[in-house]
Amino acid sequence: MSFVSDADTPGNRTLSVLDLTSAGGLVAAANPRPRTGEGELAIGQSAVGLHEGKGFTPFPRAKKTCSNTPRQAVYADERDGVVTWTESASTNLYFFDWCVFAYSPETRRTALLGDSSSLTKGKEVPEAPGSSAPSIGKDKAYWAVTYPTSGKRDVGVKIVARPLSGEGEMETVTERGKLPKATADGALYFVRSEDVSPGFAKDRYEIHRVTPEGSEATVTYGHLAPGQQVTALAVAGTSVNWVVSSEEQGSSVLYSLNTATNRAVTFELGHTGPPTMFLRATPERLAWGNGSATGDAGQYVYDFARGRLWRVGSEEGFSVMYAKGDHLAWSQLPETGAPGSASFNVTRWER
Template sequence: MTKLGALLCSALLLLLATACSEAKPGRSHDATPGTGGPTETASPGSSARAEPSEDQAVACSLDTATDARPAAENDDLGPPVVARTSADDGSALVVRGVLSAGRLLASASTGDSGDQLGTPRLGVLSPSGFAALRYDPSPSRGHQITAAEAQGSTTTWVETTSMDLFNFDWKIYAADLERPGRRLLADSDTVYGTRPLSPVYGQTIPTVAGDSVYWAATPPGADRSDGVIWRAGLDDASIEAVSRGVMPSGAGRSLYFVRRTGDGAQIVRRDTAKGAEWVVSTVDSADGEVTRLAASTRLVAWVVARPQGDAALYIHQRQAGELCRIALHQRGPETMVMSAAGHFLAWGNGSVDGDAGEYLLDMRSRGLWRLGEASGYSVGYVGPGAVAWARLPEDAAQPQAAQFLVASW
């Protein structure tokens, strides 16, 4: 496999045909648990209760085409620093997230040859270079890292041996960024056996919430939108299926995810300590399809696509109880990159047509900033005190030639 192939393989696993519909905010509720509203029984997991309040109007409305200001005008952002895009051995680096002190979580693709996968390594990218985490690589078959996340010093990631668009085996790992070793939390062969598994809608992306790692997966024979949320303890060997849904995103001890219903989808918040679930908002299937979700301790955001070819981004502030809407001039695919940290949200459209801008939203001021543009590799990552985005040289149109810029505040 070429370097370009290794870089894009995880994205290609997701490019299955999906239907899109128009977006509306639906019903949004405040964050205080209660007993009002409809009850839906999750399978598996506890019941999801609607948090009581009336339908909430959109408190703010923005448009990336008219309201986004150049990042250079943001006095809170420091000058961007160019991060390296290759390791010392020449292997391509794929950025996975933003760590503290402006460092990046990245994976290095090594040993790819023809149609054979190599043994990529996860590590930390800093101005001094790429430092792979200290663990023994997976034995036997080659594999690829398709997603990773870090919360504090804990990082978690998924590896697969698949290069098949319609089959996705997985292993979920966790490690301490400051210590050697890693731990295998779960693998699909143990959970589901060796039967073929469809890639779950929104991808299998492990996330940390409370003292556990959560991820979504598709059971054998199930539709890829009928995912199951799994949990594995960081401090013990427990593993269990806790709810039905896709696209989980950790936020402190809360876990947000999307649950498909017979007439649309719900944005669900789960208290990981108590196991209780609440419906934050709903989207009717006639109005749109939720394609992406990201959450922090301050907000939860989701993208709803529509068949006209564009999409809208909704942001719910849990403490303020406000709902904001941002018009996106791209179709909002499930492969777009979006991340949240504190009051901030960053995103790009991935590799689809339409607006390839990379954006940063500060919900405290409702300031919307255009960081850059990278057609074919539009991404945005936000983390503790920093934001990162891609930049393609004018004479290069391939993701393997991308540079990453990191700006701190």
């Protein structure tokens, strides 16, 4: 077991963890300390890279980039050494601009995959429901985006993709979908519900799968009570896992479906299940924590084959869990120390 700290890096920067790698390293962002002035928060430009025990090594900057406005990395995904991440200049909860990048360990280059300015036409739009986090598939990255429309709703939602190499154009994979999760064989899973699909039944959600050839089918569906939404999705191996939550009810339910047997396991969660909670899956295990939500701050691991549940820790206000390959990582706040600092326990799961 090793510990990686959110301590200062050279240049008075702080290190924030974005994802766990299959090799047991951490994808992290070195961020300049934000400055305040004239009532506004000014952020600095992130440097994204790997923290593998010997320190932080940033990826090279992309030759083609977004505007010169400083941006901080907010999401990342890793598969077989390839890393994709999202940066945003926004410090406003109601506005989300983005740039998506991908780093290849083979070419040792970083490519710009997409820029929100190509879709928003200069208008300010919020983040996609659930999250705009990227997901790596076989040879493409996928993410959900919002864009201005002229319909009854001012903002539309769709899922886009682009080759990890940065070649070709950004394409629309499906309209009116959220929470995209891609698999290594080139399939894509996503959620469709009324919050992103006007005219869809308000009391229903569907989880769809798009094959590498482009055909789409419903994997499963369920009922939504008033105020409920699907707020998290994780897919790996034969398991499809999702959270149905409601802020009004103060509770949520995690479902784990084995598509090979068509059997599901449910977990009653002792928190609201917000989009900021952490839900990660591997073919063998499911891991979750409530992020910064109130309620149960436990950090959990569920073993599919054994049908056993472990509580590996609990961190109120920062209950973070990552899972990738045979490795797990979970956050730990120090009993004493600088406010906002955290460490991560990284271990190979051998149970």
